[in-house]
Amino acid sequence: MPEGPGQITADGRADTTEGRRRRRAKRGDGGRLREELLEAAAALLDDAGEDAVTIRAVAQAVGVSTPSVYLHFDNRLELLHTVCLGVWDELGRRMRRSGAETVDPFAELHQRSVAYIRFGLDHPLRYRLVATGPATAATQQVADACFRFLRDTVQRCVDVGVLHGDVTALTRAICACLHGAVSLLILQPTSNWPADIAQYADDVATLASQGAAALPRGHLGR
Missing domain, CATH: 1.10.10 (Arc Repressor Mutant, subunit A)
Structure with a gap:
């Protein structure tokens, strides 16, 4: 029925x-x-x-x-996403903790990028349901929160001259790297994941932050 x-x-x-x-x-x-x-x-x-x-x-x-x-x-998807939001609150706590560990904004960007990747891989099912499936209000809420945490750090990096360009455009590019790194693995069996997840997260965070720093002036909106 x-x-x-x-x-x-x-x-x-x-x-x-x-x-x-x-x-x-x-x-x-x-x-x-x-x-x-x-x-x-x-x-x-x-x-x-x-x-x-x-x-x-x-x-x-x-x-x-x-x-x-x-x-x-309203529907099953809203119910599922609401269940997942409880776990996503953990990402905010991880971001805040990682940001409190250093006064260097570029090091903070790396640490928050690691925190994002590790969170997604610690909660692959809930990450996939909210971040890679059909969008709901929960999807927007999560995206806004994640973007805000990273954008604040990117802004400080731009302020001290470590990064150059439009803050929003830089943040979007970094978010794309981090989301891609998580999505690449959670769509596969865990048996195919790298043996050292901590190193994987650190490597991707380094590529994202160092890649953003390597962009010459005049790129990404400026």
Whole structure:
């Protein structure tokens, strides 16, 4: 039977397929239901993979009707991306930590580039779902956050004369290198990945930062 809206109770919950009626929710219970749905989707994703996360499966795991899920998420993709956002918050923490380790903006650019690559390879499924699949509001949110962290560092590099050119254009080029390095691996079996992931991340970060520094004046928007 296809997934889709149907009849629901006043609190957004409904009889299960066995006809067992749930209690009426108190005011504010909607937020708790949303968290339950996200927890169930995350468990399905981690245990059985992307294909296991369907609106119906998540609803059954929580004990609600499929229309109850649609009250909180417009579609399956939005649900999946929202689950992934919790992990992407970790990238911001890594970026902030790496930026705090040095006062040299060029060294900071390298460290943040390493942090980006290592994050993507530590969370390949969630990275792929948000960064390489169909775009949603979550995709834009993640892209904006990642771009902002790197752009701030590129701006400081330009300010001290290590990099030359338009800050936004330079950041886009560096982001393309980092995203490409992650995507190249996560689309392959892990058995094909380099044996030393730390060295791989360091090498790519070096190529991205040193390559940007090697661009002559007049390139990339200036």
